[in-house]
Amino acid sequence: MQISELGEFGLIDHLTHGITPQNASTKLGVGDDCAVLSYPDRRVLVTSDMLMEGIHFDLVYTPLKHLGYKAAQVNFSDIYAMNGTPRQLVVSIAVGKRFQVEHLEDLYAGLRLACEERGVDIVGGDTCSSMTGLAISITCIGDAAPEDVVLRSGAQLNDLVCVSGNLGAAYMGLQLMEREKRVFESRPATDVEAAQPDFAGHEYLLERLLKPEARYDIVEQLREAGIRPTAMMDVSDGLSSELLHICKASGCGCRVYEERIPLDYQTALCAEEFNMNVTTCALNGGEDYELLFTVPLTDHDRVAQLKDVKVIGAITKPELGSVLVTRDGQEFPLKAQGFTAF
Amino acid sequence: MQISELGEFGLIDHLTHGITPQNASTKLGVGDDCAVLSYPDRRVLVTSDMLMEGIHFDLVYTPLKHLGYKAAQVNFSDIYAMNGTPRQLVVSIAVGKRFQVEHLEDLYAGLRLACEERGVDIVGGDTCSSMTGLAISITCIGDAAPEDVVLRSGAQLNDLVCVSGNLGAAYMGLQLMEREKRVFESRPATDVEAAQPDFAGHEYLLERLLKPEARYDIVEQLREAGIRPTAMMDVSDGLSSELLHICKASGCGCRVYEERIPLDYQTALCAEEFNMNVTTCALNGGEDYELLFTVPLTDHDRVAQLKDVKVIGAITKPELGSVLVTRDGQEFPLKAQGFTAF
Numbered sequence A, B: 001m002q003i004s005e006l007g008e009f010g011l012i013d014h015l016t017h018g019i020t021p022q023n024a025s026t027k028l029g030v031g032d033d034c035a036v037l038s039y040p041d042r043r044v045l046v047t048s049d050m051l052m053e054g055i056h057f058d059l060v061y062t063p064l065k066h067l068g069y070k071a072a073q074v075n076f077s078d079i080y081a082m083n084g085t086p087r088q089l090v091v092s093i094a095v096g097k098r099f100q101v102e103h104l105e106d107l108y109a110g111l112r113l114a115c116e117e118r119g120v121d122i123v124g125g126d127t128c129s130s131m132t133g134l135a136i137s138i139t140c141i142g143d144a145a146p147e148d149v150v151l152r153s154g155a156q157l158n159d160l161v162c163v164s165g166n167l168g169a170a171y172m173g174l175q176l177m178e179r180e181k182r183v184f185e186s187r188p189a190t191d192v193e194a195a196q197p198d199f200a201g202h203e204y205l206l207e208r209l210l211k212p213e214a215r216y217d218i219v220e221q222l223r224e225a226g227i228r229p230t231a232m233m234d235v236s237d238g239l240s241s242e243l244l245h246i247c248k249a250s251g252c253g254c255r256v257y258e259e260r261i262p263l264d265y266q267t268a269l270c271a272e273e274f275n276m277n278v279t280t281c282a283l284n285g286g287e288d289y290e291l292l293f294t295v296p297l298t299d300h301d302r303v304a305q306l307k308d309v310k311v312i313g314a315i316t317k318p319e320l321g322s323v324l325v326t327r328d329g330q331e332f333p334l335k336a337q338g339f340t341a342f
Helices: A003-016 A064-080 A101-118 A169-186 A203-210 A216-224 A239-250 A265-273 A278-284 A297-305 B003-016 B064-080 B101-118 B169-186 B203-210 B216-224 B239-250 B265-273 B278-284 B297-305
Strands: A026-028 A035-052 A085-095 A121-129 A135-144 A160-164 A231-235 A253-257 A290-295 A309-316 A322-325 A331-333 B026-028 B035-052 B085-095 B121-129 B135-144 B160-164 B231-235 B253-257 B290-295 B309-316 B322-325 B331-333
Touching: A003 A101, A003 A121, A026 A121, A035 A064, A035 A085, A035 A121, A035 B085, A035 B121, A035 B135, A064 A085, A064 A101, A064 A135, A064 A216, A064 A231, A085 A101, A085 B035, A085 B135, A101 A121, A121 B035, A135 B035, A135 B085, A135 B135, A160 A297, A169 A203, A169 A265, A169 A278, A203 A265, A216 A290, A231 A239, A239 A253, A239 A278, A239 A290, A239 A322, A265 A278, A290 A297, A297 A309, B003 B101, B003 B121, B026 B121, B035 B064, B035 B085, B035 B121, B064 B085, B064 B101, B064 B135, B064 B216, B064 B231, B085 B101, B101 B121, B160 B297, B169 B203, B169 B265, B169 B278, B203 B265, B216 B290, B231 B239, B239 B253, B239 B278, B239 B290, B239 B322, B265 B278, B290 B297, B297 B309
Parallel strands: A085 A121, A253 A322, B085 B121, B253 B322
Antiparallel strands: A026 A035, A035 A135, A035 B035, A085 A135, A160 A290, A160 A309, A231 A290, A253 A309, A322 A331, B026 B035, B035 B135, B085 B135, B160 B290, B160 B309, B231 B290, B253 B309, B322 B331
16 A cells, blocks of 8 residues: 555654554653653653665565564663563654555564564654655653662672673674575576575574563663672674773773683674684674673672673773773774764 | 864764853763753753754745754753743754855854853753755753743733734745845846845844844743733744644733734835735744733732733633734634644
């Protein structure tokens, strides 16, 4: 169906049909000039992310439902990184003429699935035309008790530096996708076999790229264990860049150990296949959406009990800089050459 | 200066340098994963708008500073339409390779000017690349006392229908700009004179298009006069479309009078020049950013005292439909053929 058949308001009605707010903080959702929210005893957390076709995603290998799901998760991840809970989502989408209603239904299916899983309300939708590619801008609103909010700036001397999950997998997934795209584009039109991508044994890497899961479970574990991180942020531009952000904001240095950086087996194998250094992928690859946080040294035993969390180093005096200690004991200053959308 | 010289984070630092939060509700602005806000006794209003190059604006005749100013005002307008006060702005911008740091400085200068005038804090900024045109997505957060929030759905039988300012001027400004663009593009390269646009006597129309002012003054006047509108929204897609929104949301009909629709002299003159029906321009032209609202009939005398507000009709039973009564007494159903971004 052509979008023009529904018109702008018909389209928004169609895409948001059946959405009923789940959160007590949502007083009014889609359909007026503004959404109306209420947060009497909480801090309100607001984050916004823009995803541009050709920069942040390639529709050749990104199913629209996955893209919608990921667009929501990327925003949830920023709320978790403040030690908060996502509650509302405002969705703006600009689409070119080649898009039909069914395409937007797929995109919304992914957005709605992610929101349903985490009990988040879609409270606003703006859909317009684009002269060219697809643009998605999402604002997520979340909340936290005032005393629970964790900033980047709270890391203290001797705090432990921790990271969840593993790093570099989404970056390797991206390399794989780009390789298969080149194979696909350079095949003779009659070669059906070359059109079948070869992803066997790499499924996890593709999942990390196409269907990331923001780490709500880590925030929950920390809460249950009674651990309040001193600083936290999500790893979207690569570990190296994020460590430098925390050190700059907290006025400290850090020392992290290469051998402690968590890697998945598939990531390591794939890096070898591409003749890349896997540590570099973990340090500078983007889109991991893991949580990087610091905790007081006295929480060491409790952190060690957490599932899927690894201590990778410690906070130092600022004059010592931000340093990676390699497997053979050499020291290198961390550089923010990470993933960049420029 | 090339954007790549600063990098993404350097650029955001550069553009947001010197911004210090003015509102008590802003606990943390730019620089972390989220902005942190506090609204203990208020409703939180959230609106989001996306502006795409080639759809919502044409850089041939839109100075970037004006574009930034307008992008902020468009969002303020949605907050005023809820009878609220804008407090925070989150800005996402995607730019193509032809953009330099100075271009973004201009855009931000407009955004910052609009925010300074209204005491709004820029609390978040995301800047990334675009494969093609410029895309701006802005989220505005505002507040109102719970009892002050005005929705579209509250219009009651016999309420007066009121509109601020005048309508159709921005639409005529757009026609002028498009005409001059065609003249400019079709001139011989050597014809310097043809490159000088002819806007004499039309300055007000261009200002309405390029530098709209969201009607905070109307919201203030209503407050001071002790008038609480029963329904309100801003006129961004044309009066006709907005009246239908209010009638649909409120489950009523309306009767508005052509002779009561406020028009500026320049709008009428320019419509004649273009051989257009000025009422059609006022009903279906977009981007007026005036306020359309309904008040109880008993507020008639107080509304009549308001500066720059006109009563254009009344709310009727739903079965009577939404009707325009022409100067010669004929009745036509209102149609939402208004300005559309599709």
